[in-house]
Amino acid sequence: MTPVDRRTLIGAALAAPLLPAAARAAEAPDFPEPAFSVKLWPGEAPGLKDPSLKDEVLERSKDPAIRDRAMVKVRTPRMDVFPAKNPNGAAVLITPGGAYHRVVIDKEGYELAAWLAERGVTAFVCFYRLPGQGWENPRNVSLADAQRAMRLIRHRAAExxxxxxxxxxxxxxxxxxxxxxxxTRHAAKVYSPVDAADALDAKPIVAAPIYPAIAMDPFLTPSAVTGPYASSGDGWTMLDAQVTKDVPPCFLCHAEDDATLPVDFTLRLRAALRAAGVPADTHLFEEGGHGFGLRFTPGKPVEAWPDLFLAFAKRHGLLG
Known part of the structure; x- marks a missing residue:
């Protein structure tokens, strides 16, 4: 499978509605797909409270020429791996969005992973557990998967x-x-070690929160997470409050016209990073909306963000 160039993929998607349905199906783009998947945990992931939970994927697109899948239930957290065509040693762990109710597969996962792999960067798309789906310690369940993923990448780096x-x-x-x-919490002890990989550092060399929520609270309701982890508005996951000087350099990116998560979230995070002396490269774009990923960037100011990220990452050692 040949990875799809960003412009080719998006151009095909935009042109598809002009074609008859049969032609669109016949001329569907060569969708990016991982080379293989890796489970994050041996056996069951820790803390399962609902034995009836099963992995479930939902296709949200009605057009066969466009994929828009989301993993709406996650029992088996994993990484889907896109090896670099000509590896330069760099790797990126991608955590797609989905409001902590789902994990978006294509738009915020595979498309960027394929784009990175074409540029020598091995990409790992992380399908993390969702806090409202019956896990112990829901405040930290997604973070545990992200930490574990970082450690596994380092543990199997030579491979x-x-x-x-x-x-x-x-x-x-x-x-x-x-x-x-x-x-901000790469060193927090949010799960018990299970093997030698867990002795390794989970700190990324750089981090890039793209149009981020600054807290988990906006996505959770008392019906989704109960008890002390309910959405309370008290800011128990506020990212700016968690920033210390031990945070890696951060690339921040947001569109001014984001109607879902205000650009002020990124500005608050930037202020905290600067106060802690952490390098932060901040890009605010006039137009882009929310959820642009790569798919919805052409022709908009926000189209520049992927190359800006790579330039930032190179300055801070990711690309050697």
């Missing part, structure tokens, strides 16, 4: 042709919150 010192994290929306949570 995957990755430099263990050059592993970054990037996430969108709720996954941007998770990326920021990993950047």
């Amino acid at each position: 995957w042709k990755v430099d263990p010192k050059r592993v970054a994290a990037l996430g969108y929306s709720a996954g941007g919150h998770l990326c920021g949570d990993l950047a």
